[in-house]
Amino acid sequence: MMKAIRAVRALGPIDARGIQRDPLLRWLVVYPVFLALVIRWGVPALAARLEGRYDFDLSGYYVLLMSFLVELLPILTGMVVGFLLLDQKDDGTLTALRVTPLTRAGYLAYRLTMPMAVSVVMTLAVFPIAGLVRVAPGPLLLMALGSAPLAPLFALLLGAFAGNKVEGFALGKASGVLFIPPVLAYFVDPPWQWAFGLMPTYWPVKAFWVQQAGGRGYPAYLLVGAAYQALLLVPLLRRFDRVMQG
Amino acid sequence: MSRLPAAVACDVRLQYRNGFYAAAAFVAVVLVVLLRWLPPETLRLLLPALVLANMQVNTFYFVAGLVLLEKAEGSLEALVVTPLRPGEYLTSKVLTLALLSLVEAMTIVVASYGLGFNPWPFAAGIALTAALYCLYGFVVVVRYDSINEFLFPSMLYTAILSLPLLDYFGLWEGWLVYLHPVQAPLVLLEAAFRPVPAREVAYGLLYGTLWVAPMAAWGVKAFGRFVVAREGVR
Numbered sequence: 001m002m003k004a005i006r007a008v009r010a011l012g013p014i015d016a017r018g019i020q021r022d023p024l025l026r027w028l029v030v031y032p033v034f035l036a037l038v039i040r041w042g043v044p045a046l047a048a049r050l051e052g053r054y055d056f057d058l059s060g061y062y063v064l065l066m067s068f069l070v071e072l073l074p075i076l077t078g079m080v081v082g083f084l085l086l087d088q089k090d091d092g093t094l095t096a097l098r099v100t101p102l103t104r105a106g107y108l109a110y111r112l113t114m115p116m117a118v119s120v121v122m123t124l125a126v127f128p129i130a131g132l133v134r135v136a137p138g139p140l141l142l143m144a145l146g147s148a149p150l151a152p153l154f155a156l157l158l159g160a161f162a163g164n165k166v167e168g169f170a171l172g173k174a175s176g177v178l179f180i181p182p183v184l185a186y187f188v189d190p191p192w193q194w195a196f197g198l199m200p201t202y203w204p205v206k207a208f209w210v211q212q213a214g215g216r217g218y219p220a221y222l223l224v225g226a227a228y229q230a231l232l233l234v235p236l237l238r239r240f241d242r243v244m245q246g
Numbered sequence: 247m248s249r250l251p252a253a254v255a256c257d258v259r260l261q262y263r264n265g266f267y268a269a270a271a272f273v274a275v276v277l278v279v280l281l282r283w284l285p286p287e288t289l290r291l292l293l294p295a296l297v298l299a300n301m302q303v304n305t306f307y308f309v310a311g312l313v314l315l316e317k318a319e320g321s322l323e324a325l326v327v328t329p330l331r332p333g334e335y336l337t338s339k340v341l342t343l344a345l346l347s348l349v350e351a352m353t354i355v356v357a358s359y360g361l362g363f364n365p366w367p368f369a370a371g372i373a374l375t376a377a378l379y380c381l382y383g384f385v386v387v388v389r390y391d392s393i394n395e396f397l398f399p400s401m402l403y404t405a406i407l408s409l410p411l412l413d414y415f416g417l418w419e420g421w422l423v424y425l426h427p428v429q430a431p432l433v434l435l436e437a438a439f440r441p442v443p444a445r446e447v448a449y450g451l452l453y454g455t456l457w458v459a460p461m462a463a464w465g466v467k468a469f470g471r472f473v474v475a476r477e478g479v480r
């Protein structure tokens with residue numbers, strides 16, 4: 001615990017300075033709120049239009065639309081932190097950390113928890129503002145926690161496998177398609193739907209559908225998802241640690 | 247004249263080494279696997295929009311990454327003292343990324359939908375989109391020094407680019423959309439899958455081409471301001 005506190009105290013300011021230099025934190029606050037407001041006002045207007053023109057009822061798909069956010073917010077956080085890591089890699093900050101008293105374990109723990117915390121806070125803020133579907137505070141907190149490991153997953157994916165910024169964009173493009181399957185899974189009935197479970201992004205999204213349909217078993221999906229995400233984090237952490245060692 | 251081929255060869259090497267081709271191949275495979283579930287009439291509507299959205303990454307974001315890397319390494323400033331002209335530098339970026347996009351999009355369409363589409367307007371649409379997106383990406387990113395400064399504003403820049411898709415899906419209609427530069431290549435992509443009146447195809451070709459020249463001029467000017475004169479680098 002002491003180690004963790006030391007890590008936050010040592011690295012927090014570095015990240016904060018990085019964030020001051022890059023107006024990242026401001027954006028991380030502004031963007032989700034902006035997105036939530038666009039959803040709050042834009043989607044009902046769109047639904048009215050579709051209803052009038054095509055006799056198509058969009059409100060039946062509100063749950064699907066909002067389930068998108070369950071994965072979008074952690075992935076977005078992860079990508080941003082991942083690019084921050086690549087910026088630090090390119091300007092030598094990561095190398096400089098090796099000669100500080102900060103332990104490697106402390107650094108890695110910090111790198112895992114920081115994006116998770118940001119992602120949880122964003123999720124808790126965006127859902128009530130967007131307000132298309134009602135999620136009670138308890139279930140919402142569980143969703144936020146169950147999808148949070150996606151943030152360090154994407155951050156470390158970039159940090160461990162991209163050698164520089166350009167590779168980061170190429171990798172970002174490749175991992176961006178992980179975003180699509182959970183949404184398609186919505187239209188596929190079980191047992192085929194389970195095939196989508198290979199994607200770590202599927203589980204929290206599925207949990208949201210179950211919870212919105214009134215299913216009481218949704219925490220099970222979140223647990224499976226979190227366990228799967230944690231399992232994938234292990235090799236990524238190892239590799240990122242090796243990259244850090246140069 | 248041998249300067250441009252040299253620049254193209256250099257760009258291809260750089261893009262290959264940084265995984266651009268590997269990423270495009272991976273995305274193409276995943277998309278084909280997913281798209282094969284959909285019926286042809288849905289694909290006819292979806293593919294032009296999907297190709298356009300995918301090209302945003304291939305051109306706008308890839309140019310951004312390349313420029314930021316070249317800036318960080320100082321090789322962009324080094325270009326100032328080489329005989330390679332800004333126009334040639336930009337042309338090389340457009341050519342290489344247009345080719346990458348064309349191969350990727352053709353693969354996705356042929357493998358998911360088949361050969362029942364017209365490749366000519368499709369290729370023209372891709373070439374025009376690549377030119378517009380690459381030049382726009384360069385003009386925007388050359389003002390920034392790090393990805394983190396650029397990442398969030400870029401989402402607004404790309405949202406502006408994607409406005410014609412609102413009209414495409416019938417969410418907002420009006421003749422104004424025909425003034426948007428990206429509407430031109432989108433009409434061409436659409437013409438590959440569905441019968442589109444000849445005057446619309448002509449509009450797509452002419453209006454799209456008309457926009458390339460001022461965008462290129464803007465790109466060269468931005469190169470002069472932000473690379474040569476190092477003005478306003480934050």
